[in-house]
Amino acid sequence: MFRDSPRSRLVLVVLMVAAVALLVLDSRPGADPVTSVGRAAGEYVFTPAAAGVGWAAAPAVSLYDGLRQAPHAAERIAELEEANAELEARLQAVDNDEERADQLDELLHLSGLGGYEIVPAQAVTRVTARGLAHTVTLDVGTDSGVRPDMTVVNGHGLVGRVVEAGASTSTVVLATDVASAVGARLEDTRKIGVVRGGALPGGPDAELTLELFDMEDPVEAGDRVVTLGSHEGAPFVPGVPIGTVEEVQSAPGALSRLARIAPAVDFASLDLVGVVVAGPAEDPRDSVLPPRSEPEGDR
Amino acid sequence: MRSAATLVIVAVAVLVQATAVNRVQFDWGPGPDLVVAALVAVALTTTPAVAASAGFAAGLAMDLLPPAEHAVGRYALVLCVAAYLVALLRANTGSPGAVGAPPSAWTGIGVTAVTSLGVGLGYAAVGLVMGDPRVSLGATAVAVGVGTVLTTLVSPLVTVPLLWIRNAFTENEFATIQGPTGLGGW
Numbered sequence: 001m002f003r004d005s006p007r008s009r010l011v012l013v014v015l016m017v018a019a020v021a022l023l024v025l026d027s028r029p030g031a032d033p034v035t036s037v038g039r040a041a042g043e044y045v046f047t048p049a050a051a052g053v054g055w056a057a058a059p060a061v062s063l064y065d066g067l068r069q070a071p072h073a074a075e076r077i078a079e080l081e082e083a084n085a086e087l088e089a090r091l092q093a094v095d096n097d098e099e100r101a102d103q104l105d106e107l108l109h110l111s112g113l114g115g116y117e118i119v120p121a122q123a124v125t126r127v128t129a130r131g132l133a134h135t136v137t138l139d140v141g142t143d144s145g146v147r148p149d150m151t152v153v154n155g156h157g158l159v160g161r162v163v164e165a166g167a168s169t170s171t172v173v174l175a176t177d178v179a180s181a182v183g184a185r186l187e188d189t190r191k192i193g194v195v196r197g198g199a200l201p202g203g204p205d206a207e208l209t210l211e212l213f214d215m216e217d218p219v220e221a222g223d224r225v226v227t228l229g230s231h232e233g234a235p236f237v238p239g240v241p242i243g244t245v246e247e248v249q250s251a252p253g254a255l256s257r258l259a260r261i262a263p264a265v266d267f268a269s270l271d272l273v274g275v276v277v278a279g280p281a282e283d284p285r286d287s288v289l290p291p292r293s294e295p296e297g298d299r
Numbered sequence: 300m301r302s303a304a305t306l307v308i309v310a311v312a313v314l315v316q317a318t319a320v321n322r323v324q325f326d327w328g329p330g331p332d333l334v335v336a337a338l339v340a341v342a343l344t345t346t347p348a349v350a351a352s353a354g355f356a357a358g359l360a361m362d363l364l365p366p367a368e369h370a371v372g373r374y375a376l377v378l379c380v381a382a383y384l385v386a387l388l389r390a391n392t393g394s395p396g397a398v399g400a401p402p403s404a405w406t407g408i409g410v411t412a413v414t415s416l417g418v419g420l421g422y423a424a425v426g427l428v429m430g431d432p433r434v435s436l437g438a439t440a441v442a443v444g445v446g447t448v449l450t451t452l453v454s455p456l457v458t459v460p461l462l463w464i465r466n467a468f469t470e471n472e473f474a475t476i477q478g479p480t481g482l483g484g485w
Contacts, residue, residue, distance in 0.1 A: 003391050008348040015355040015379045022359075022372030027429055035371040042363030046317060053318040 103272035106155020111274060116237060118153070118274035119144050124169070134177035134197065136160075136270055141168040144275075149235040151227075151276040157241035157264030158182065158227060159273050170275070175242065176207050176267055183228035184210060184242055187289060191217040192228055195242050195261060203258035204249050207267070208242065210259040219248050219259055224289055237276050241289050301468045305341050305349070308461055309357045312337035317364040329442050331449035333457055334361060335418050338378060339411045340461035342385040343402045354382030370429065377421040381414055404459045411454035412447060419443030 026035040066073075104120060111118040121138040140146050142165050152159040152172045160180065164171040173180055180197040193212040199205045210225060223245040229238025243261040250257050316333045334357050342350035358375030389402070402410075420443060426434040 004347055004387055008346065008351075011348040012351045012379070012383050015351050016376060019355065019358070019372040019376035019379060022362075023370050023376065023425075023429065026370040026372060038359075038363045038371055042360070045314075046364045049314050050318045057319065 100272055103155055107153070107272065107274045110153060110155055110157075110240075111276075116153070116274075116276045117278035119146060119277050120272060120274050121146075121152075121170075123172075123270040123273055134160075134174040134180075134267070135163075136172050136174065136273075138162075138170045138172060138273065138275065139168065140275060141166045141170050143167050145277045146170045146275050147277075151233070151235065151237045151240065152273050153240050153276060154265055154270065154273045156266070157243070158236070159265055159267075159270065161235040162275060172273075174267055175265075176263065182236055182242060183230060184225045185228045186212075186217075186219060186245075187224040187226060189218060189223075191219070193256075195225060200258055204247055204260040206246070206260035208261035208263050210245065210261050212257040212259065215250070215255075215257055217257065219245060219257065221245050221247060225261060226289060233276070233278075301345075301465065302349075304465060304468050305345065305353060308337050308341060308464070309334075309353050310360075312457075313357050313360045313364070317361065327445055329446040329449070331453040332415060332418070332446060333453065334358075334378070335381075335415050335450055336411050336454045336457040337461055338382050339385060339414050339454070340407060340458045340465060342382040343389050343407060343410060343462065344465040345386060347383050347386040347390060350386030351379050351383035354378035354380070369426070369431070373425050373429070374422065377418055377425060381418050381421065384417075385410060385414055402462060404455070404462070407458040407462050408451065408454045411458045412451040415447040415450040416443065419446050 022035065025032045107118060107120060110116075119140055121140040121144075123136040124139050136159075138146070138152070146162060146165045148162050148165050150162045152161060158175050160172045160174040160177070162170050163173050174197070175182055175195065176197040178196075178198040182195045183192065184195040185192045191212060191214060193210050195208050195210050197208060200209045200211060203209050203211075210219075212219060225242045225245065227236045227238055227240045227242060230236045241264040243263040245259045246262045247260040248257065249259065312333045320330045320333060338350075338354055338357055341353050345353070355375050355378065358378035359372070361374045361378075362369070362371045419439075423434050423439040423443065
């Protein structure tokens with residue numbers, strides 16, 4: 001079965017001896033010149049060949065990789081899209097939060113100046129059943145200590161008063177509502193009057209109108225108006241800025257003087273408000289008012 | 300012509316194995332061994348001395364090409380002996396002389412499977428003798444088993460066409476004459 005010519009066997013023996021000799025040479029510690037040269041030659045052949053194969057196989061390799069990763073790719077895309085949406089939402093939330101933080105800061109500042117105790121709330125809607133009344137809905141209610149006839153402020157001044165309080169929502173009538181009347185006092189002259197929502201008959205067209213009871217009271221554009229304060233702080237706590245006198249009108253024969261008031265609060269962009277759940281121990285007077293910008297105002 | 304074909308076949312097989320097959324990352328470890336598959340085709344159609352030389356050359360080339368992490372001569376020794384044995388058995392069990400019918404495709408595939416198994420075991424055995432720390436029973440069994448299966452699977456694509464090529468280049472003028480009886484075995 002294993003018949004073979006002596007010459008053939010000789011070849012086999014020689015080759016085996018050569019292989020074993022190479023093995024022994026190469027497995028000895030240290031670099032061997034023979035195998036080093038051989039390996040260098042192998043590398044010399046291999047490098048361009050491998051580069052060529054790499055160049056030629058690149059499309060196939062990328063195709064193979066694409067096919068191999070295809071099932072994961074869809075999942076991965078969905079995952080990334082989800083993460084992207086979440087991050088975008090978070091980014092928007094950060095913007096929103098910054099705004100809210102600013103408003104809260106202002107609110108805190110105001111309540112700190114006046115010594116009020118405030119429950120922060122978000123104005124949720126401005127829609128009423130008929131759309132006639134100027135009201136907003138807040139996301140706080142009796143659970144948070146909100147009761148009807150509480151004053152609602154924001155960082156700039158008076159917003160309105162609570163008329164209804166549910167467990168977790170409450171309805172606020174804005175100061176600009178036609179049915180709203182707020183006892184007011186001029187900052188400088190301490191004269192009192194009433195700020196009503198909308199325009200009064202015979203008065204100027206305005207969001208807020210100040211009605212002064214004394215025809216002789218000096219009032220000028222630029223005078224600032226704060227709340228007078230009600231008995232036991234309901235419905236209005238004293239000292240909250242309402243607005244600035246814009247224009248004074250003295251109609252001949254009228255019983256009172258009317259003045260158009262620019263509201264301190266931007267009612268079009270109500271967002272974060274505070275419900276004053278406890279008024280100050282004593283009237284803050286005008287300390288809640290921001291400092292006047294005009295130098296001649298410091299009289 | 301035949302010797303040139305042999306040279307080209309072995310060289311191409313070695314280069315493809317070293318640069319293309321070894322490049323692919325298989326999840327299960329070893330890939331198919333094209334060198335063994337090509338060498339079987341050569342050994343089945345040549346004399347033992349030539350087969351041994353071809354095996355030695357191919358093995359040495361595989362030893363020297365960069366992915367080789369083992370001592371030079373290890374693969375050369377194994378392939379040399381393997382190719383010699385294949386050629387010897389072919390020469391002694393087939394029809395005597397060069398008049399024998401060309402080896403069939405199934406012969407090529409079967410011999411490739413057996414040779415691949417033998418080469419894997421022989422390679423591990425040489426490593427064992429040389430104290431290669433990578434040779435352990437489990438790792439060797441997995442590598443040899445998977446390698447044998449894969450090499451057998453690619454042999455219809457490598458060994459069988461190479462057998463046809465080598466038969467086409469044969470100088471034997473009686474190669475196309477069928478013998479009176481079919482030859483069993485190899």
